[in-house]
Amino acid sequence: YMQKVAVINSLEEDMKALPDEALAAKTSEFRGRLQKGESLDDILPEAFAVVREASRRVLNMRHYDVQLIGGMVLHVGAVAEMQTGEGKTLVATLPAYLNALEGKGVHVVTVNDYLAKRDCEWMGKLYQFLGVSVAVIQEGFSQKRKRAAFNADITYLTANSLGFTFLQDTSTVDRKDDLVRLAITRPFNYAIVDEADSLLIDDCRNPLIISDEPDTGATERFLLAHKVKTERVLRLGHYVIDRKLHRISLTRDGMLRGRPPNINDLWEAAVPMGPYIITALRARELHRRDVNYIVREGEVKIVNTSTGRIMPTSRWTDDLHQAIEAQEYPEVEIKGRTKVSSSITFQTLFKYYSKLSGMTGTAITEEEEFHEVYGLSVTAVPTHKPRRRIDHEPRVFLTENHMLRTLRLLLTKARSQLRPVLIGTASVADSEYAAANLRAWGIQHQMLNARPQYIRREAKIIAQAGVPGLITIATNMAGRGTDIILGGNPKGLAQLALENTVLPAMAAEGLHQQLVSSLPLAQKSWPKFAQLFPRLKAVVDAKLGAHDTSEGPDVKDAGGLLVLVLSMQESERVAKQLRGRAGRQGDPGETFTLVDLNDPLVEAAGLTSGMEAARPFLQSARRYSCLPELSSLTQDAVERTSGM
Ligand SMILES: Nc1ncnc2c1ncn2[C@@H]1O[C@H](COP(=O)(O)OP(=O)(O)OP(=O)(O)O)[C@@H](O)[C@H]1O
Ligand SMILES: [Mg+2]
Numbered sequence: 001y002m003q004k005v006a007v008i009n010s011l012e013e014d015m016k017a018l019p020d021e022a023l024a025a026k027t028s029e030f031r032g033r034l035q036k037g038e039s040l041d042d043i044l045p046e047a048f049a050v051v052r053e054a055s056r057r058v059l060n061m062r063h064y065d066v067q068l069i070g071g072m073v074l075h076v077g078a079v080a081e082m083q084t085g086e087g088k089t090l091v092a093t094l095p096a097y098l099n100a101l102e103g104k105g106v107h108v109v110t111v112n113d114y115l116a117k118r119d120c121e122w123m124g125k126l127y128q129f130l131g132v133s134v135a136v137i138q139e140g141f142s143q144k145r146k147r148a149a150f151n152a153d154i155t156y157l158t159a160n161s162l163g164f165t166f167l168q169d170t171s172t173v174d175r176k177d178d179l180v181r182l183a184i185t186r187p188f189n190y191a192i193v194d195e196a197d198s199l200l201i202d203d204c205r206n207p208l209i210i211s212d213e214p215d216t217g218a219t220e221r222f223l224l225a226h227k228v229k230t231e232r233v234l235r236l237g238h239y240v241i242d243r244k245l246h247r248i249s250l251t252r253d254g255m256l257r258g259r260p261p262n263i264n265d266l267w268e269a270a271v272p273m274g275p276y277i278i279t280a281l282r283a284r285e286l287h288r289r290d291v292n293y294i295v296r297e298g299e300v301k302i303v304n305t306s307t308g309r310i311m312p313t314s315r316w317t318d319d320l321h322q323a324i325e326a327q328e329y330p331e332v333e334i335k336g337r338t339k340v341s342s343s344i345t346f347q348t349l350f351k352y353y354s355k356l357s358g359m360t361g362t363a364i365t366e367e368e369e370f371h372e373v374y375g376l377s378v379t380a381v382p383t384h385k386p387r388r389r390i391d392h393e394p395r396v397f398l399t400e401n402h403m404l405r406t407l408r409l410l411l412t413k414a415r416s417q418l419r420p421v422l423i424g425t426a427s428v429a430d431s432e433y434a435a436a437n438l439r440a441w442g443i444q445h446q447m448l449n450a451r452p453q454y455i456r457r458e459a460k461i462i463a464q465a466g467v468p469g470l471i472t473i474a475t476n477m478a479g480r481g482t483d484i485i486l487g488g489n490p491k492g493l494a495q496l497a498l499e500n501t502v503l504p505a506m507a508a509e510g511l512h513q514q515l516v517s518s519l520p521l522a523q524k525s526w527p528k529f530a531q532l533f534p535r536l537k538a539v540v541d542a543k544l545g546a547h548d549t550s551e552g553p554d555v556k557d558a559g560g561l562l563v564l565v566l567s568m569q570e571s572e573r574v575a576k577q578l579r580g581r582a583g584r585q586g587d588p589g590e591t592f593t594l595v596d597l598n599d600p601l602v603e604a605a606g607l608t609s610g611m612e613a614a615r616p617f618l619q620s621a622r623r624y625s626c627l628p629e630l631s632s633l634t635q636d637a638v639e640r641t642s643g644m
Helices: 002-017 020-034 041-059 065-075 093-100 113-129 143-150 161-176 195-202 218-231 252-257 273-288 320-328 344-352 364-373 401-417 427-440 457-464 490-508 514-516 520-525 526-532 534-557 570-581 598-602 608-626 632-642
Strands: 079-081 106-110 133-134 154-158 190-194 207-215 237-241 249-251 291-298 300-306 309-311 337-345 355-360 377-381 390-391 395-397 421-424 444-448 471-474 561-566 588-596
Touching: 002 041, 020 041, 041 065, 041 093, 041 113, 065 079, 065 093, 065 106, 065 355, 093 106, 093 113, 093 154, 093 190, 093 401, 106 113, 106 161, 113 133, 113 154, 113 457, 133 143, 143 154, 143 161, 161 207, 161 337, 190 195, 195 355, 195 364, 207 534, 218 273, 218 320, 237 273, 249 273, 252 300, 273 309, 273 320, 300 320, 337 344, 344 364, 364 377, 395 401, 401 421, 401 427, 401 471, 401 561, 427 471, 427 561, 444 457, 457 490, 561 570, 570 588
Parallel strands: 079 355, 079 377, 106 154, 106 190, 133 154, 190 355, 390 588, 395 588, 421 471, 421 561, 444 471, 561 588
Antiparallel strands: 207 337, 237 249, 291 300, 300 309
16 A cells, blocks of 8 residues: 555645646546546546545645555455544545546445534535535435435435435335336445444344334233233332343243233233233333433434434334333324334345445454455554543442542543543433533533434534533434544534624624525525625634634643543443544543443443442442542453453
8 A cells, every 4th residue: 555655645746736627627537537448446546646635725634644545445345444533534535536436426324414414514525626526315305305415426324314215215116116216226336334333233233124004903902011010010029130131031920910900821812911011021121211212202212322313213123112102101102013014234235335345443343244244354544643542441439429529520620621521421311410410510511412402403512512621411422423623613613603693693783684584594504604695704714713723722732632431331342432532633632431330331241240249348448448449350340341
């Protein structure tokens, strides 16, 4: 790779000398040369040099040499491991542009709508400059709108959108034989999968499902089972829970007690009640509201605990979803069982691509699986600058009070240093619990979790999260991909100021009717708005320029972003992604992980028995030392298991 980098570097001066039009005209030149028989590999060095120079002009970012390497790894159809904050968004532009020249379509696939939109808008300027068309797909787009987006040279979208559009297309064909309605009209050519470990490995076997008309017969049995569960007071002893295997079984007592009136045996009759009772118990014991699911608009919505996001179209299988609905009834309706009409897994979906590539900060540990499942090799790309982040060892506390005391100390200190803080929590409920504590301490903060009011403002919350002294509490939603800019994101902040102060003030004074009437537009699209009102843009740009330099250095002096991870994460990769919000691009940063012994994940990691045994000892040990933290012995145990 280094050889090619040298070639690309040697082209830089020539590219710099080209006026804008000539640089943009390279695109049609390349397309012509491809038609005459040159290969993508032949034009790679020039194409990369063009993208780098265009990016410098349009985005004010010049691809570093390591980013060129990352781009080449993606181009050959492999997985590039590049650390968090290294600039993978920009890396993807190189192979995306190069492969788009063939006109067969390139998909840049990511984990959520927020990232798809952010990356498309951000990198879109570059593609537009070079005369390559680009589009984004978001949840809820019509098939028609999706088709337009799929026909662009480069399409940014989530794996979910991709899968569902695919399923909708296939079922359309089956039923109506109406090809005109299809959203995807070309074969899958080349995909760049961002956060590849999450999409290609973790989520690859969960099926996406489109279901037909529901069969409502079972509804009463779900309600009956729920009634039995609560009214007959089934509790531990009547059943056993295997938290690791996610299973519950009834004991003899439970089988007797759990019998609804008029039923002699839970396992007899045409439709035995036993399974319903067990599912009802699984709903209560293994799935917590505001942790594993939330109730929104009268529906039970699954929260993906590793991303912190709602999975709007997914339902649990094996009747579990209905059992949970019965538990939340009548706040939500019980949707009868559904018959599956078609389904597909990411694994199958991604194999349709002629060429597949991926990038993520956490790939090497999954190297084998990438190879086995997709035949993809993993290449680790070095960082541009050495990492300056300090990751402290996880600290385990005997009680939650001890943990909270340390949290408060850390926050007070960070605030006095005017340092931005990100508090990472494991669930909506945990995030709200943390917020309640901060309120009680009188510490101001902002919140980001799967509740709709925050999801809508996600981009704005993130834009502010790097502001000196600001504390943001978040679930894993602020994990993968989130880019918190030290000092705050100037453009986002300017937009906020515009929305919150400038526009309302003008409206209040009855100024500029036209301006006021386009307020909704301003909230949707700053670029369009700026086009309409060049003078206003000039003012904002001036502020923005001033802002850019004023806050950044201060925050860096104070030590950069402080990430406090409360509670254990389900996997070390998820934890690493959260920590990766700090110390990006060689910036300073610091992370702490605070866990208390009552954390359910401590239990899930199989530690309970050991911990329970150790508790009396630790309690007496505490009386002699006033250390709130446990001995290093216990810490070792926790680390070993949390690293699994
Ligand atoms: N060549 C460059 N020059 C200047 N800034 C850059 C360059 N490349 C990336 N950046 C900046 O680095 C920051 C991080 O970029 P990005 O979010 O793409 O990282 P990432 O590798 O995708 O991280 P994550 O793994 O967390 O998703 C952004 O603010 C971006 O503007
Ligand atoms: Mg990213």
